[in-house]
Amino acid sequence: MSTTRKVALVTGGASGIGLATCRRLAADGFLLAVGDLDIDGAADAAGPDGFSGQLDVADEASVEDFVCAAAQRLGRIDVLVNNAGITGDQSATVLHNTPVAQWDKVIAVNVRGPFLLSRAVLPIMIDQGSGHVITIASVAGQVAFPGRSAYTTSKGAALQLARSIAVDYASVGIRSNAVCPGMAHTAMTSWRLDDPELRAQIEQRIPLGRVASADDVADLVSVLASDRLHYLTGAALVIDGGYTAL
Numbered sequence: 001m002s003t004t005r006k007v008a009l010v011t012g013g014a015s016g017i018g019l020a021t022c023r024r025l026a027a028d029g030f031l032l033a034v035g036d037l038d039i040d041g042a043a044d045a046a047g048p049d050g051f052s053g054q055l056d057v058a059d060e061a062s063v064e065d066f067v068c069a070a071a072q073r074l075g076r077i078d079v080l081v082n083n084a085g086i087t088g089d090q091s092a093t094v095l096h097n098t099p100v101a102q103w104d105k106v107i108a109v110n111v112r113g114p115f116l117l118s119r120a121v122l123p124i125m126i127d128q129g130s131g132h133v134i135t136i137a138s139v140a141g142q143v144a145f146p147g148r149s150a151y152t153t154s155k156g157a158a159l160q161l162a163r164s165i166a167v168d169y170a171s172v173g174i175r176s177n178a179v180c181p182g183m184a185h186t187a188m189t190s191w192r193l194d195d196p197e198l199r200a201q202i203e204q205r206i207p208l209g210r211v212a213s214a215d216d217v218a219d220l221v222s223v224l225a226s227d228r229l230h231y232l233t234g235a236a237l238v239i240d241g242g243y244t245a246l
């Protein structure tokens with residue numbers, strides 16, 4: 001089915017920032033293609049008009065199949081939101097204590113994932129002569145998070161991937177920007193933020209005095225995905241309540 005509505009493909013849309021982004025982009029009028037390991041959550045996020053499916057962003061065949069099916073069903077892909085990400089389990093801490101398998105997993109989801117998705121979607125955007133790749137990196141891609149070596153490394157790489165796409169595809173009408181949230185309250189961070197003492201310690205260090213909600217980050221994605229800001233590409237947009245300004 002081909003459509004005149006703009007189409008956004010969101011990875012990791014079943015939870016947290018991805019889910020808030022899906023709700024926001026749907027309210028903005030986008031048709032959604034939502035892929036996640038959580039197939040039921042992806043279907044809820046995509047809504048009745050959208051397309052959803054099980055997706056492992058680290059798996060080449062899964063990505064190719066999902067992108068091909070989404071493009072066939074919805075006719076085009078205007079915006080790709082590379083959102084799916086993980087921090088690794090509690091063993092993924094300082095470098096010398098990080099199990100190799102945890103390192104590989106974090107890099108696979110947070111770096112290979114955006115690479116595979118972008119690699120599959122860019123030819124469609126080239127054919128359209130337009131498109132926008134929005135990658136959810138992190139302030140951990142700009143400053144190091146203590147005790148999170150694999151995550152910090154992966155987000156630095158995701159940020160550079162976003163810049164690399166901006167430089168290589170500007171001439172064919174495709175833009176690429178990274179969003180760098182500070183701490184946001186989602187399933188990823190609830191083990192710390194649900195503890196009032198730990199939350200207070202974290203919020204004390206943030207000039208605006210609170211962690212972000214998933215909606216705070218989705219608001220920025222919505223502005224980026226809109227028909228404005230046409231001159232913006234290769235940017236790393238920090239949304240952290242002032243955390244990295246201190």
Ligand SMILES: NC(=O)c1ccc[n+]([C@@H]2O[C@H](COP(=O)([O-])OP(=O)(O)OC[C@H]3O[C@@H](n4cnc5c(N)ncnc54)[C@H](O)[C@@H]3O)[C@@H](O)[C@H]2O)c1
Pocket residue numbers: 011012013014015016017018035036037038041055056057058082083084085086109136137138139180181182183184185186187188189
């Ligand atoms: N929460 C924060 O404080 C924070 C801060 C900065 C950046 N981020 C980034 O924002 C993005 C979303 O994080 P969140 O906090 O919403 O996390 P979340 O855990 O709430 O949601 C992540 C979603 O990604 C999905 N996912 C995980 N691995 C996947 C895979 N291999 N393939 C497909 N889907 C997969 C999960 O099923 C889940 O639905 C991540 O890239 C994260 O690194 C989060």
